[in-house]
Amino acid sequence: MAELLLDAQGVTVRFGGLVAVDQVDATFHAGELVGIIGPNGAGKTTFFNAISGVIAPTSGRLVAQGHELTGAKPHAYARHGIARTFQTPRVFAELPVAANIDFGLKFAGRRRTASWLLKDAGSILNVIGLSAQAALPAAAITPSQQRLLEIGMALARRPRLLLLDEVAAGLTEAEVENMAQLIRRLRDELDLTVVWIEHAVTTLLRHVEWVLVLHQGRKIADGTPGEVVRNAEVIEAYLGDEMAEAVA
Ligand SMILES: Nc1ncnc2c1ncn2[C@@H]1O[C@H](COP(=O)(O)OP(=O)(O)OP(=O)(O)O)[C@@H](O)[C@H]1O
Ligand SMILES: [Mg+2]
Structure with a gap:
């Protein structure tokens, strides 16, 4: 069995009366490419916030690479191999693209990565395809390039779980x-484990091997893409009949 990078058990996040994440169990092993889908407000981002230390879960348990991290801060999660991007990109707009990557590298220190391909800013820019934009201020690149830069900044933390x-x-x-092709390469060539939240379901389901479906904070399904598109509760809550047929 591949190494267990993150074990999340019964993760629950409450905001006042709202249960944004409700008793979610998930395990992520080395080399997996997992998708998380579900309607707006399902709790996907909040789940990421909980498993990266951005918010402490109300209850539940988080163990990364064998280290108990429940309630720990983001840097503790980063130290144990977990890095994430944010739904709203958080690049340093006035700094050059390469300096944005350097910023992440500085925090990673000398921690070894799974791949030597992520050893410096130049190699990370190469992986994300932004070498030609290295000297431009982050504000001057396109929104899609800013998304790539966000990924580069996360890679600079030298994660094992992205x-x-x-x-x-x-x-x-x-x-x-x-x-999607880049995400595949990160997993296939850089040996990263990737968990990918996206509403572009047809593309996502073509590339991932395993899917978690969240709805109203609960994990309503957990399976291969072929299994989840045939799941009646998933069709009802999110995919709809037409979409389910289209992706099946
Ligand atoms: N800091 C917060 N305070 C209060 N409620 C919050 C907070 N963050 C999220 N919520 C609520 O928690 C629920 C889950 O939100 P979340 O952002 O995790 O959903 P999501 O699945 O990522 O949705 P989307 O697909 O739109 O990004 C929503 O009802 C949201 O309004
Ligand atoms: Mg979200």
Whole structure:
């Protein structure tokens, strides 16, 4: 069995009376490419926030690479191999693209990565395809390039588990496909484990091997793409009959 990078058990996040994440169990092993789907407000981003230390879960348990991290801060999660992007890109707009990557590298320190291909800013820019934009201020690159830069900044933390929150949002169909190809390469060539939240369901389901479906905070399904598109509760809550047929 591949190494268990993150074990999330019964993760629950409450905001006052709202249960945004409700008793979600998930395990992510080395080398997996997992998708998370579900309607707006299902709790996907909140789940990422909980498993990256951005917010402490109300209850539940989080263990990363064997280390109990429940309630720990983001840097503790980063230290144990977990990096994430944000649904709203958080690049340093006035700094050059390469300096944005350097910023992440500085925080990663000398921590070894799974791949030597992520050893410096130049190699990370190469992986994400932004070498030609290295000297431009981040504000001067296109929105889709800013999404790539967000991924580069997460890679600079030298993760083993990379959490991607809607990195293809707002991109054209061709750009979404390119993004999917990049995500595949991160897993296949850089040996990363990737968990990918996206509403572009047809593309996502073509590329991932396993899918978690959230609805009203609960995990309503957990299976291969073929299994979840045939799941009646998933069709009802999110996919709809037409979409389910289209992706099946
Ligand atoms: N900081 C917060 N305070 C209060 N409520 C919040 C907070 N963050 C999220 N919520 C609520 O928690 C629920 C889950 O939100 P979340 O952003 O996790 O959904 P999502 O699945 O990521 O949705 P989307 O697909 O639109 O990004 C929503 O009802 C949202 O309004
Ligand atoms: Mg979200």
